[in-house]
Amino acid sequence: MSNLASFFGGKVFRRILLVGMVLMMIILTGTELVPFANESYFIYFVRPLLWLGIALTVFLFPRTKPVARPSLRRFVINMAVGAAVVYILFMMVGGMITGLGKSPYSFGLVASTINLFYIAGFTLGVEAARSYLVNSYQGKYTVPVVALISLFFVFTRLSLREMQGLEAGMALMQYFGGTFFPAFAESLLTSYFAYLGGFVPAAAFHGILLAFERFSPILPDMTWPMKTFLGCFIPVFTLLFVRHMYFLQARLLKRTAEESNELFGWLLTSVFSVAMIWFAVGIFPVYPSVIVTGSMEPMIKPGDVVLVQKLEGDEVRLGDVIQYYHPEIKINITHRVIDINREGQMALITKGDNNSSVDADPVMPEQVKGKVIKVLPKVGWFTLILKSEQPVPEGVTY
Structure with a gap:
């Protein structure tokens, strides 16, 4: 293993290599530069294999240490699983308000196996790369670096083709409000789980959301303002809550009424702000x-x-x-x-x-x-x- 690690060179080289590999996947899946990349066999078989190749590459790298000490890793994993479940529940509630629709995916044995392979390959590759990039940085600009990494990984989910076809005006606002910003908020929360606990909690959170999307027969069919609210504010609230609970668990923060009131105040202010936006765009009667x-x-x-x-x-x-x-x-x-x-x-x-x-x-x-x-x-x-x-x-x- 040490020989393989030395083969990959220094930390900077490994980061550049990893970013290049992920960027290659973004180009393959989100642009028209490679015509065969849009074929079914490539999407459901080659693409997951390429992501698994990225995961294997990260496995050969020297280990990186997340922030949470080993005794708190299970706590972070449990928080990630709980966050995914709560996020899904809120999405379903939003769907009950604005509408529910049938899943576009097939649920036969073969189709389900293919979807499972796709989810596994994509999740393992993306989260292995994310975890390494987040935790290999040890400088003083952690917050902007993690935010930049989160933004980078947004494009593993979104298509650059869609962005190129957007026109200025309402269509652009709906895309960014209902698609891009929620994807960025979700990516931020996933990166925070990677920062705290490494690969496992990030993969658990992301994998559960993808599994729900692929295997649930009923999915929320929400308006873009509802997507903006649930897709942006729920991950942000969750990030603040997870951070607060982790600090308490790690005894980095005292359990005081003042801290709880501050967190509740931010929550109340954010909900009120979103309610005003909903009122302005016509969500209410x-x-x-x-x-x-x-x-x-x-x-x-x-x-x-x-x-x-x-x-x-x-x-x-x-x-x-x-x-x-x-x-x-x-x-x-x-x-x-x-x-x-x-x-x-x-x-x-x-x-x-x-x-x-x-x-x-x-x-x-x-x-x-x-x-x-x-x-x-x-x-x-x-x-x-x-x-x-x-x-x-x-x-x-x-």
């Missing part, structure tokens, strides 16, 4: 909307914020001030319902209180987003200033 024109004066002025209660189009009543989506100009319009045409297909006739004529197009029930239940004067002025450079579409009075 009531959501805010900034008014940018004066078509509804004097009831609603530019810069006011209206609270809109979600409802179906057939629930609208004459005189309601509704918000509806205009598909051609792709904006939300807030106007009053002045007539309801119930002959044939239902249609709503709308008009701004300050406009001289009715809106050109009748509003179909499926366009209705909700009705205004409250006006908050001048609350949206800051947003209005930010939008001041955006012109109102020609011919539109909303």
Whole structure:
């Protein structure tokens, strides 16, 4: 073994070699540079074998020592398993709120065996490489180095092809909010387990999550705001909790009410912040909307914020001030319902209180987003200033 270790040279060489091997896997799996890498045989057989080759390479390296002393390694492993189970439970709760879907994977004997081989190869290779890179560094910049390593390993899960095809705007925000940031948060937590306990807790945490993804017949089908919340904040909360519990177990921190209150305070603040974000993007039955024109004066002025209660189009009543989506100009319009045409297909006739004529197009029930239940004067002025450079579409009075 010592001869093999000496063959691989110094620590810097081993790091460079390992990063190069992982980078090769990222290029093979996430780009179009190697056409055959997208074939089924490569994905399910060659790729796991290559990851197992990386794991074997790390096994031949000299051992690295994680931070936790040997007597606490089992505690860290138990925390990793518990964290994975709690994470899955929260994901399922999120799915119950926004929706559940059937797994896209097959569950026959052959398919399950292939998936198991894929998970085992991928987990062993990724976590062996992660553990070595994290624990071979012994400098004073541990936090940024671990964060950088975590970011690097995000790309073992995500496809660079998807990122290249993204356009600026909502699609980009949804991808980063619902996919990239959750993957980074999960990678950070996995790296922290590797930092504390080495390969085993990191592989246990990551492997359980992958096994759930591949072997559960029902998976959460969540909206991107829900993915952002659960995928980012649950791993961050878990990291803080694991750190706190490890410090207590290692007697690096006294059990004081002040420390517990501080942790609870961070938790409460984060949950409140996320709830505000959810409220702003429309997760709840009531959501805010900034008014940018004066078509509804004097009831609603530019810069006011209206609270809109979600409802179906057939629930609208004459005189309601509704918000509806205009598909051609792709904006939300807030106007009053002045007539309801119930002959044939239902249609709503709308008009701004300050406009001289009715809106050109009748509003179909499926366009209705909700009705205004409250006006908050001048609350949206800051947003209005930010939008001041955006012109109102020609011919539109909303």
